[in-house]
Amino acid sequence: MIALALPAQDSGEFNPPGIEQLHLPAILPWGVADGFSKQMLLVILSVVIIATFFLLAARKQQLVPGKLQFAGEMAYGFVRNSIAKDIIGGKDFMKYVPLLFSLFFFILVNNIYGAIPVIQLPSFSHVGGAYVLAGIVYVTWIAIGVKKNGIKYFKLATVPSGVPFYILPIVIPIEIISNFLVRPVTHSLRLFATMLAGHLIVMIAGSGIEFLVMQENVLLKGASVLVLGGSLAMYMLEALIMALQAYVFTLLTAIYIEGALHADSH
């Protein structure tokens, strides 16, 4: 256990850090396992960052925007036009822009934490936040579907039209499982797993470099440079995935909402 917690300290062999390392001691009260954790602080900080940025950007609204306003409009317009308008379309996409906008930037900022030195901890490397967001989306699209189509929505969502009746016994259970059971799970775990994996890679690379540098063999010491180079490449990839997962999560939300809105035409 000591080897797991602090690898490459006593024993001669390399013990990579595990998932336990994600559970940092709490900040308040200091050092307790189940107190106020770093993730919680970061989540609250992300709300402050996003709200501050967009309120500042939107505060002095001018027809010809300044730099900050322009950046804010670019970011807002990206979610509004490239996600909400393109996927949901029609006249009623505006209703869902706030949800998609909040989701995208909430996830984006919380993911990017993982790429910022010192912070270096994506909030969604703990699964709780991902469950919450996926749960919100799950409830939202089912509510939209029921509100739009009535209770008939569940039939529309599980019984595809144009399928021969003798295949229906197979198709309906598959549809129920894929739409109502698997969908929220994959939606949350996709985000969580990529963040967890990214964070693990960073930790493993970090401890690997430390382990190699501590070695007395000069060649092994030198090999740490290779690991450093590799970890830099992984860092770039992780940064890409962080932004991509925020986009994917929001995009899937838009697709689920669109599917619920137009269940009768699918």
Added chain:
Amino acid sequence: MNQLIISAAAEGDTNPLIPNIWEMFVVLVGFAVLMFIVVKFVVPMFEKTFAERAEAIEGGIAKAEKAQAEASAALEEYKQQLTDARAEANRIREEARGEGAQILADLKEKAAAESARITAQAHVQIESERQAAVVSLRSEVGTLATTLAGRIVGEALNDDERAARVVDRFLADLESQNAGAAK
């Protein structure tokens, strides 16, 4: 510190799929606060700007289109006026030409009439003068001839009645001779 990490790990909380309920709570509240701010402030502010900008641009376009339409309408009007003026000028010129010809014809006619009148007057005058000449000639010729004949014959032809008869006869002969010569 080591001790703490180890104790956390030792509690068996290593299954990454089991969430920390307090973290879920923080994310839920944080996201709710963010949603509230976004719904209440961020989206309306951006949408307002977008709408205003669209309106400004579309307003500008509409204005430009209006000005363009007005300009082309004015151009059309001027062209129309120019055409009208040209047609008017042409018409006036034609009219003047017609009037000139009319006046000329009138004058010619008048002159012809005048000349005809003068000619007729002259004819009448000449005729009357001739008539007068004939009358006076007839009386004078009669007197002269009578006197001459009286002188030659030696006989006074004082008897007017007879003298007149002789003269008439003479003249009639003369006229018939003239008529025969004219034939």
